[in-house]
Amino acid sequence: MKELLVKMANKLQSKKVYRVEVDSEACKDCGYCIAVCPQAVFRQADYFNTKGYRPVQSILTQQCVGCRRCFFACPDFAIDVLEEQAGEGQQ
Ligand code: SF4
Ligand code: SF4
Numbered sequence: 001m002k003e004l005l006v007k008m009a010n011k012l013q014s015k016k017v018y019r020v021e022v023d024s025e026a027c028k029d030c031g032y033c034i035a036v037c038p039q040a041v042f043r044q045a046d047y048f049n050t051k052g053y054r055p056v057q058s059i060l061t062q063q064c065v066g067c068r069r070c071f072f073a074c075p076d077f078a079i080d081v082l083e084e085q086a087g088e089g090q091q
Contacts, residue, residue: 020058026078027055033070
């Protein structure tokens with residue numbers, strides 16, 4: 001019984017996927033999110049936003065594990081970490 005519950009819990013957990021969105025106009029390129037992300041999801045963009053900053057982009061959002069370190073580290077509230085069911089948002 002316990003094994004079955006563990007298997008079910010693992011299966012439910014494995015279905016969690018996350019989508020990380022960065023507001024490129026709010027980002028001030030401080031780099032905190034890049035520093036704290038254990039999954040190397042972020043990279044600095046090769047363009048400037050209208051305020052003259054090079055915003056970060058969430059280029060490997062599929063690697064996100066949902067720890068939300070980036071969310072809490074960002075001083076400009078530029079990051080959203082959205083939880084989705086596996087398969088959601090994919091075409
Ligand atoms: S939630 Fe965690 S793993 Fe996902 S992008 Fe933010 S810091 Fe990286
Ligand atoms: S922590 Fe926020 S403001 Fe700083 S680089 Fe990341 S998204 Fe931009």
